[in-house]
Amino acid sequence: MATLIIAEHNNSQLQAATFNTIAAAKQLSGETVVLVAGHNCQSVADEAAKAEGVDKVLLAEAEHYAHLLAEDLDKLVVEQAENFTHILAPATTFGKNIAPRIAALLDVQQISDIIAIEGDDTFKRPVYAGNAIATVKSNDNKKVITVRATAFDALSHEGGSASVESIGTTEHGALVDYVGEELTESERPELTSAKVIVSGGRGMGSGENFAMLEQLADKLGAAVGASRAAVDAGFVPNDYQVGQTGKIVAPELYIAVGISGAIQHLAGMKDSKVIVAINKDEEAPIFQVADYGLVADLFKVIPELIESL
Amino acid sequence: MKILVAIKRVIDANVKVRVKADNTGVETANVKMSMNPFCEIAVEEAVRLKEKGVASEVIAVSIGTQQCQESLRTALALGADRAILVKSEDELEPLAVAKVLKTVVEKEQPEMVLLGKQSIDGDNNQTGQMLGALLGWGQGTFASKVEVADGKAQVTREIDGGLQTLSVKMPAIITTDLRLNEPRFASLPNIMKAKRKPLDELAIADLGVDVAPRTETLKVENPPARKEGIKVETVAELVDKLKNEAKVI
Ligand SMILES: Cc1cc2nc3c(=O)[nH]c(=O)nc-3n(C[C@H](O)[C@H](O)[C@H](O)COP(=O)(O)OP(=O)(O)OC[C@H]3O[C@@H](n4cnc5c(N)ncnc54)[C@H](O)[C@@H]3O)c2cc1C
Ligand SMILES: Nc1ncnc2c1ncn2[C@@H]1O[C@H](COP(=O)(O)O)[C@@H](O)[C@H]1O
Numbered sequence: 001m002a003t004l005i006i007a008e009h010n011n012s013q014l015q016a017a018t019f020n021t022i023a024a025a026k027q028l029s030g031e032t033v034v035l036v037a038g039h040n041c042q043s044v045a046d047e048a049a050k051a052e053g054v055d056k057v058l059l060a061e062a063e064h065y066a067h068l069l070a071e072d073l074d075k076l077v078v079e080q081a082e083n084f085t086h087i088l089a090p091a092t093t094f095g096k097n098i099a100p101r102i103a104a105l106l107d108v109q110q111i112s113d114i115i116a117i118e119g120d121d122t123f124k125r126p127v128y129a130g131n132a133i134a135t136v137k138s139n140d141n142k143k144v145i146t147v148r149a150t151a152f153d154a155l156s157h158e159g160g161s162a163s164v165e166s167i168g169t170t171e172h173g174a175l176v177d178y179v180g181e182e183l184t185e186s187e188r189p190e191l192t193s194a195k196v197i198v199s200g201g202r203g204m205g206s207g208e209n210f211a212m213l214e215q216l217a218d219k220l221g222a223a224v225g226a227s228r229a230a231v232d233a234g235f236v237p238n239d240y241q242v243g244q245t246g247k248i249v250a251p252e253l254y255i256a257v258g259i260s261g262a263i264q265h266l267a268g269m270k271d272s273k274v275i276v277a278i279n280k281d282e283e284a285p286i287f288q289v290a291d292y293g294l295v296a297d298l299f300k301v302i303p304e305l306i307e308s309l
Numbered sequence: 310m311k312i313l314v315a316i317k318r319v320i321d322a323n324v325k326v327r328v329k330a331d332n333t334g335v336e337t338a339n340v341k342m343s344m345n346p347f348c349e350i351a352v353e354e355a356v357r358l359k360e361k362g363v364a365s366e367v368i369a370v371s372i373g374t375q376q377c378q379e380s381l382r383t384a385l386a387l388g389a390d391r392a393i394l395v396k397s398e399d400e401l402e403p404l405a406v407a408k409v410l411k412t413v414v415e416k417e418q419p420e421m422v423l424l425g426k427q428s429i430d431g432d433n434n435q436t437g438q439m440l441g442a443l444l445g446w447g448q449g450t451f452a453s454k455v456e457v458a459d460g461k462a463q464v465t466r467e468i469d470g471g472l473q474t475l476s477v478k479m480p481a482i483i484t485t486d487l488r489l490n491e492p493r494f495a496s497l498p499n500i501m502k503a504k505r506k507p508l509d510e511l512a513i514a515d516l517g518v519d520v521a522p523r524t525e526t527l528k529v530e531n532p533p534a535r536k537e538g539i540k541v542e543t544v545a546e547l548v549d550k551l552k553n554e555a556k557v558i
Contacts, residue, residue: 069475070438071447093468097450100403100438109404109523112433122527127432131326132335135527175447179463179474192469196557220558228487238453238467238488245427245487247469253557263325270535274555276547282540291538292550304544309558 001030001120003086004058006077007048008094011041011066014048016193017090017147019154022053024147026155027117028086031055034162035080037073039066049162052155057164064172070098071175078105079170081142085120091146091248092192103144110144111136115151129244129267149192150250150271184237186223191240194223196253199242199269202229203258203279203298210235212302213257219309225249225269227259243268258298261286278302310457310479312355312364313419314389315410315437316348316371318380319430332528344380347425349387350485353492354455355423356388363457366390368417372397372409378508385503386495392506397513397520403431405520407439412516414444419480421462426451426484437484448482449475453489 003025008015018034025032034048037060045059058080064072077087077098087102089095091113103110115133116124122137123145191197198217200210210224217224225247226240242249244267254272259265261277261284269275270289277290280297287293294301320326320335321343327336344352358364369384371377372395381392395409414422424437441448449455449464453472456463462477467486477483495503513520541547551558 071441074442093451093466096434097438097448100435101442101448103435104404104407104439104442107404109402110433110435110439111524112435126532127529128320128326128335128430129432130532132328132529133532134529137525137527138523139525140523173447175445175478176449177476179476181468181471181473183471232488237471239469239471244429244432253551253555264322270532274551274557275535275538276551287538287540289535289538291535291555292547293538293540294542294544294547295540301544305548308544308548 001085002083003028003030003032003088004077004080004084005032005034006073006087006089006095006098007034007036007044008090008092009036009038009041009044011038012043014044015092016154016190017092017149019051019157020149020152021088021090021147022051023152023155024114024117025086025088026053029120030085033058035060035077037065037076038068039063045164049164050160051157052159054160054162056162058167059164060167060169062169065169067178068094069176069178070101071173072170073098074101074105075170075173077102080167081106084142086143086145088145088147091148095146099144099146106142106144108140108142108144109138110146111138112146113148114145115148129263130270131263148248150248184239188217189221189223191223191225191247192249194251196220196222197225197249197251198222198255198257199225199227199259200230200235200257201227201259202233204230204235207235215306216302219306227265256286257302259286260284261289310364310420311366311368311417312358313414313417313422314351314355314367314369314384315422315424316352316369316380316384317345317425317428318342318371318373318377319345319428322346322429328529328531332530334526334529342376344383345425345428347427347485349492350487350489351423351425352384352387352389353490354485357490358457359388368393368419370395370410370413372401372406372513374398381508382503383495385506385508386500387493390506392508394508394510395513395516396510401520402522402524403433403435404439404523405518406436407443408518408520409513409516410440411443412518421480422482424482424484426486437482441482446480446482447477448484449477450484451486452483453486455483455489
């Protein structure tokens with residue numbers, strides 16, 4: 001038994017969700033091996049080798065791996081697959097893009113977005129936007145799994161001393177060319193790993209009004225999130241969206257401002273430790289999951305809140 | 310160019326799903342069913358590509374029970390030219406769906422297959438990528454913009470850090486995100502017209518595809534309930550609770 005983790009990184013650093021995936025792998029039998037595929041990414045391999053719980057790192061470097069395209073990495077992973085019983089990726093847009101291709105090439109039914117490990121072949125996962133939790137047993141000889149980061153506490157980034165082994169690369173399939181990226185630049189913590197999140201909904205009324213939430217976030221050292229309605233209205237970029245089809249978050253404190261609490265939004269945040277809801281409609285469903293609800297006009301109370309912190 | 314659109318019939322997004330008392334699944338009796346919202350977006354995108362003169366024919370395909378006809382008729386009313394129902398009494402896993410879709414692709418030879426990024430019942434987010442791998446095609450998943458030119462699809466994708474643009478060689482797989490477009494409503498004349506559009510039925514057993522399940526669902530439970538919260542009257546009270554009771558700020 002051994003587990004292969006497909007590392008998500010930007011060629012200089014591991015993305016946080018990779019550490020949560022390592023933590024999940026430690027609940028399975030056998031060795032934990034991390035595959036770092038990229039371009040000029042030795043530093044990532046070294047970082048993975050230092051991570052607690054990692055037994056070995058495989059490094060595959062090629063120019064056409066630079067953007068971690070699924071159409072190239074899938075074959076690389078499949079070439080390594082015979083040595084592994086489990087192949088894990090984080091349930092991020094990266095992992096979701098690539099893992100099903102690997103599963104299909106290995107003729108395996110993937111298990112998506114697991115939140116608990118009951119045994120080497122049995123897993124829990126949310127379905128119907130988190131309205132139900134299914135316990136699923138895989139009868140495939142290999143398991144291909146994506147891991148919900150918020151469900152597994154990351155282990156230490158230090159303390160490990162795994163070896164790094166370079167492996168052969170695969171040819172460029174040339175099915176896809178990378179054109180470019182527009183990444184949201186922010187000084188704030190990243191949404192999925194932030195301890196505190198301030199999220200705004202349609203009730204914010206405009207993108208300009210989000211400046212208020214940014215101020216509040218600055219006071220709290222928080223990340224800023226949003227509902228789908230706020231993203232669709234163009235108040236904030238798409239990567240702010242929390243929910244069934246956006247990001248899954250579980251901070252210590254989630255403050256929902258002008259968000260009604262549709263089931264698709266709750267799916268992304270209801271595992272937060274403490275939830276605060278600020279909404280002028282006392283019937284809003286967000287209050288059903290809130291530990292502390294404040295029925296008020298946000299334009300009145302958010303400035304007060306900023307003032308009192 | 311031909312476009313194939315895969316659509317799934319699911320419990321409507323507005324239904325409050327209930328877990329069955331015996332923990333074998335969720336209640337489906339007398340529950341409103343609809344086309345998966347992401348599939349509606351896929352149909353809309355295909356129809357727009359046809360309206361722009363990029364696509365010549367749009368074929369909708371669904372795998373499931375006889376009732377999936379309803380969703381296919383909806384797709385026809387929205388502008389698809391014809392439909393294919395692959396009849397299966399059993400709920401298929403994404404790998405099996407991808408294998409069935411592969412046989413349909415091999416027969417129809419489309420240059421693009423549009424799918425939803427995720428079905429809102431199983432929340433799998435797998436089928437499009439699996440189909441891409443089985444066909445050896447490239448993919449533009451979680452698309453919020455698609456432009457076709459010179460045998461390539463330029464796809465803007467919603468990724469965790471923002472947006473990414475890829476140029477995918479055709480034939481290609483595209484899976485839709487919510488902001489790709491806003492689906493139209495079917496007009497009454499188009500609903501009437503859809504009744505006369507061709508809808509072929511195939512039996513899954515005739516396709517010679519291994520669709521046997523690989524997983525077993527041992528149980529389906531309610532998520533853990535949150536403990537009842539309280540209402541606070543003022544900002545001062547809220548700050549006090551967060552500091553001294555919850556100790557999170
Ligand atoms: C397939 C599918 C997937 C989806 N995925 C997601 C997802 O991932 N994430 C997501 O968030 N949504 C998602 N949605 C959309 C979801 O169903 C809701 O439409 C959305 O969450 C609503 O956003 P909202 O709460 O900001 O807006 P609304 O529902 O319009 O609520 C706005 C709230 O603001 C309050 N308000 C207004 N003005 C003020 C004020 N001055 N002071 C205080 N309160 C005020 C109102 O009382 C109201 O409760 C999805 C929907 C579908 C169909
Ligand atoms: N039974 C089915 N019939 C047709 N298309 C399907 C079926 N199941 C899934 N799909 C397609 O695959 C997409 C993603 O589904 P999933 O991988 O289950 O999340 C859906 O939005 C559909 O486009």
